[in-house]
Amino acid sequence: MMLAAFADPVFDSQRSFRELLQAMARPAMPRPLPVLPPAPAPVAPAAMAIMLTLCDATTAVWLQQPEDEAIRHLRFHAGLKLADRPQDADFALVTDPASMPPLDAFARGDMRYPDRSASLIIQVAAINPAPVDGAHEFAGPGIRETETVAIDGLPADFWQQRAALAALLPLGIDLFFVAGQQVLALPRTTRLLEG
Amino acid sequence: MTYNFAFLDEDTKRMLRRALLKAVAIPGYQVPFGSREMPLPYGWGTGGIQVTAALLGPDDVLKVIDQGADDTTNAVNIRRFFHRVAGVATTEHTAEATLIQTRHRIPETSLREDQILVFQVPEPEPLRTLEPREAETRTLHALADYGLMHVKLYEDIAQYGHIATSYDYPVLVDGRFLTSPSPIPKFDNPKLDRSPALMLFGAGREKRLYAIPPYTRVESLAFDDHPFEIQRWEHRCELCGSGESYLDEVVVDDRGTRMFVCSDTDFCSGRRTEAQA
Amino acid sequence: MYVAVKGGEQAIARSLELLAEARRGDAAVPELELAQIRGQLRLGVARVMQEGSLYDEELAALAIRQAAGDMLEAIFLLRAYRTTLPRFGYTLPLDTTAMRVRRRVSGTFKDIPGGQVLGPTYDYTQRLLDFDTAVAAEVAPADVPLPSDMPRVLDLLDAEALIERIEPGSDPEPVDLTREPLMFPADRATRLQNLSRGDEGFLLGMAYSTQRGYAESHPFAGEIRMGEVDVVICPEELGFVIEIGSIVLTECQMINQFHGGNGVPPQFTRGYGLTMGEGERKAMAMALVDRALRCDELAEPNHAPAQNQEFVLSHSDSVEASGFVQHLKLPHYVDFQAELSLLRTLAAQHARHAPPPAPQGEAGRGCSGSEGTSLQDGLTPPQPSPASQGREPTEVCGT
Numbered sequence: 001m002m003l004a005a006f007a008d009p010v011f012d013s014q015r016s017f018r019e020l021l022q023a024m025a026r027p028a029m030p031r032p033l034p035v036l037p038p039a040p041a042p043v044a045p046a047a048m049a050i051m052l053t054l055c056d057a058t059t060a061v062w063l064q065q066p067e068d069e070a071i072r073h074l075r076f077h078a079g080l081k082l083a084d085r086p087q088d089a090d091f092a093l094v095t096d097p098a099s100m101p102p103l104d105a106f107a108r109g110d111m112r113y114p115d116r117s118a119s120l121i122i123q124v125a126a127i128n129p130a131p132v133d134g135a136h137e138f139a140g141p142g143i144r145e146t147e148t149v150a151i152d153g154l155p156a157d158f159w160q161q162r163a164a165l166a167a168l169l170p171l172g173i174d175l176f177f178v179a180g181q182q183v184l185a186l187p188r189t190t191r192l193l194e195g
Numbered sequence: 196m197t198y199n200f201a202f203l204d205e206d207t208k209r210m211l212r213r214a215l216l217k218a219v220a221i222p223g224y225q226v227p228f229g230s231r232e233m234p235l236p237y238g239w240g241t242g243g244i245q246v247t248a249a250l251l252g253p254d255d256v257l258k259v260i261d262q263g264a265d266d267t268t269n270a271v272n273i274r275r276f277f278h279r280v281a282g283v284a285t286t287e288h289t290a291e292a293t294l295i296q297t298r299h300r301i302p303e304t305s306l307r308e309d310q311i312l313v314f315q316v317p318e319p320e321p322l323r324t325l326e327p328r329e330a331e332t333r334t335l336h337a338l339a340d341y342g343l344m345h346v347k348l349y350e351d352i353a354q355y356g357h358i359a360t361s362y363d364y365p366v367l368v369d370g371r372f373l374t375s376p377s378p379i380p381k382f383d384n385p386k387l388d389r390s391p392a393l394m395l396f397g398a399g400r401e402k403r404l405y406a407i408p409p410y411t412r413v414e415s416l417a418f419d420d421h422p423f424e425i426q427r428w429e430h431r432c433e434l435c436g437s438g439e440s441y442l443d444e445v446v447v448d449d450r451g452t453r454m455f456v457c458s459d460t461d462f463c464s465g466r467r468t469e470a471q472a
Numbered sequence: 473m474y475v476a477v478k479g480g481e482q483a484i485a486r487s488l489e490l491l492a493e494a495r496r497g498d499a500a501v502p503e504l505e506l507a508q509i510r511g512q513l514r515l516g517v518a519r520v521m522q523e524g525s526l527y528d529e530e531l532a533a534l535a536i537r538q539a540a541g542d543m544l545e546a547i548f549l550l551r552a553y554r555t556t557l558p559r560f561g562y563t564l565p566l567d568t569t570a571m572r573v574r575r576r577v578s579g580t581f582k583d584i585p586g587g588q589v590l591g592p593t594y595d596y597t598q599r600l601l602d603f604d605t606a607v608a609a610e611v612a613p614a615d616v617p618l619p620s621d622m623p624r625v626l627d628l629l630d631a632e633a634l635i636e637r638i639e640p641g642s643d644p645e646p647v648d649l650t651r652e653p654l655m656f657p658a659d660r661a662t663r664l665q666n667l668s669r670g671d672e673g674f675l676l677g678m679a680y681s682t683q684r685g686y687a688e689s690h691p692f693a694g695e696i697r698m699g700e701v702d703v704v705i706c707p708e709e710l711g712f713v714i715e716i717g718s719i720v721l722t723e724c725q726m727i728n729q730f731h732g733g734n735g736v737p738p739q740f741t742r743g744y745g746l747t748m749g750e751g752e753r754k755a756m757a758m759a760l761v762d763r764a765l766r767c768d769e770l771a772e773p774n775h776a777p778a779q780n781q782e783f784v785l786s787h788s789d790s791v792e793a794s795g796f797v798q799h800l801k802l803p804h805y806v807d808f809q810a811e812l813s814l815l816r817t818l819a820a821q822h823a824r825h826a827p828p829p830a831p832q833g834e835a836g837r838g839c840s841g842s843e844g845t846s847l848q849d850g851l852t853p854p855q856p857s858p859a860s861q862g863r864e865p866t867e868v869c870g871t
Contacts, residue, residue, distance in 0.1 A: 009205065010199070010200050010205065011200075011252060011253065013205065013208070013209070014200075014208075014250075014251070014252040015252060017212045017249075017250075018250065018252065020212075020216065021212075021215060021216065021219065021250070021393070022393070024216050024219045024220060024408075025219050025393045025406075025408045025409055026308075026408075026409060053209070053212070054209060054212060054213055054216070055209075056206060056209050058206075058210070059213070090213075111337035111338075112333040112334065112336070112337045113227075113333075114221055114224060115214070115217040115218075115221060115224065115226045115227075117217075119216070119217075141222045141369050141408040141410070141411040141412075142219075142408040142409055142410060142411065143410060144391075144409075144410045169371070170221050170224060170371060170372070172220075174216070174217070174220040187219065187220035187221075188220055188221070189220065189221070189222065189369065198556060199556075202556070204556060204558070227653040227655065228653060229650075229651045229652050229653060230653065231555045231650075232551040232552055232554070232555040232650065232791065233552065233555070234552040236548070236791075236794065236795035236798065236799065237791060237792045237794075237795030237796055237799075238795040238796035238797075238798070238799030239795060239799050239802065241795075261802070261803060262803045262804075262805055262806045263806060266480040266481070267480055267803050268480045268483060268484060269802050269803070270480070271480035271481050271484060272484060275481070275484070298802075299804070299806045299807060300806055317796070317799065327782070328656075328782050329656050329782060329786075330656045330657065330782065355818050356818075356821060357814070357817065357818065357821075359814060359818070361807070361810035361811050361813065361814040362806070362807040362810045362811070363807075378804075378807050379806075380806055380807060380809070380810040381810065382810070400792050400795060400796055402653035402654070403653075426810060426813050441806065441809075442809070443805055443806070443809060444805075444809055444812065458805075458806055458809075
């Protein structure tokens, strides 16, 4: 039996979008998503909320773990089309970050159209906005001074990969991390400050 | 037939929302979007209206201003439109609004982190009057080659002794993209720099939208020997006495007598109410 | 005592009442019925449907009535309605070869298989105002019915390999310009879509310019045909085609000269125009502009306005153009104030430094009128110039 999606598609999408917009506008600051729809494994409810809000038949979505039920669910509720290869994805859902493809496998846009680039939704173990062990300090547009946050469960060289992409600005990829109800965005312009 | 909440269908809103997120992620870059034909004319705020429609929810309190005023006819008309198609609460008070759609001004009252300012933009391309070909301006942005604009400003100085741009004064956003602040007077340019509020720009006819995220560096172009300066007035507002606000000049009789009053009507009436209290 | 203007809301409400009254006109005269507009102003209805991108005679008639006969306003009304309509599916390409022809003329051959068919045309009316109440004459049926098969004139040339061949199905899938922004360079399918929505007057002027030397295209009206064409869909879930109705179309195929080159033998080239309903002038203009816009593809010199695709495609749309031209009537007093203050500053500065009446005055002080301060190298940050020595007073408004 198929799980439900947003109970109130118009207003649940609207409220979710406003949080995503604020998340993107205020990077490295986690925010709670207002609605967590049902989601078949391995898709987390917060990731499902993002996809229901942003994806449809005009977006190509790459799933790291394309389980049948998740595909059926997304096709039925969002009508979205799947991308076979990471480089073709408008959105990519990373459900197992430890084994995710390198960041440079995704589209970074072209110099005249840097917006033609991928947005990644990465399901992580935890997001902790405190100066704990493994926390990083971030700065850039949207951040008043700096923000400190720990994102658990990423590949060891994740931040080096991301730093390498920074040299290509304004090309780049934009990231949403989700854990539980939290979403945190890192647009391409957010810089990780060296400890 | 009935229209969807906020007029636009959900597919269109999703398209706009995706474009807005990319716009925020690439500050000052013009994202092409599938601008829809709205029931209001192009050039009259269709870009701002589409952005507002993509944002708007039942919890929002909307303020619409044109020339800084809430009761100019086009502002009234856009507010009427959203009241009709979304039934949202509206306000004339800057401090009460969650969403402010504006044409040609930034409110005098400082904005907060929980507010979003939506600009109506007639011409999103700051280089357009210098280079009309879109294919060419795209390349110039790609190369961050803004020599044309520097030349233009310098020619102004050579000819007039001043940079002869008083509104829609070009800015560099986050040190990368040359951006049109929309036709706000340059008086308002400093409010763009490191603003606590997110600022979104919609150009419906030209089918582009762009953003300036909060706390983002926004520099008005200038030269070392010709620093950027804003307009000042010898007068104060004759209604509220403000000496810091942008003033409208009003001709009050047929002998050409002028008076000066705040362009931001909410700011002005707030000051008068305070003075009476 | 000055009071800030209030009451925009009331002013709008009163204006709408006045508009309704003016639109209706003399209440003693019966209101126009939509059937009258559809039936008796069919060419206006066709134009509104065409440039409104929506084939619906009833709605177009409603829009014309609501717009008091202002065609551009009616087109705008129809577009604003269309934008909210859900898409249930896309039709298969229309087959104009199978058109049930009501008019068909060619300027290239004296006679053609199927014949020249004048049909209902203003071409040979004598443009004398008809003061008598027009009672339609009975139309005498033709001696023989029109042949059901009317080959296209250009196919006759194609058989001789004298005209460029465009393989069926070789077109790329067109983008939907009502959903996607126009990007440059635009391919031909996109250009044709833009032109077909474009303002007839604009296209007519552009087309005319190509005949007067602004682009060289040597056109011949190969064939113009008007009639009904079936509209067919093939729903994915059914897997077979269904005819959902028929619409009236006008198609124009221009034959244009081409000198050959790039390994291609000398052959005629094509310009194409298509409109919904009867829209012959528009279809012909579109075909001429289409051909002019193919200059790059055909390696022709690109120098005329009608060949400049950014120029033509960016300015063809009446809804865009009308909105932006007319937005100038909105208040601009904030920006005007900014310009006023700048101009007053510059004028005051000019007065201070203005040379005395003698011509040997202190010229070249960087005021308007001085010359010779031309820019040598604009790409390097300019150094302080003579004009900027001794700082001028900053802009002060309201002096």
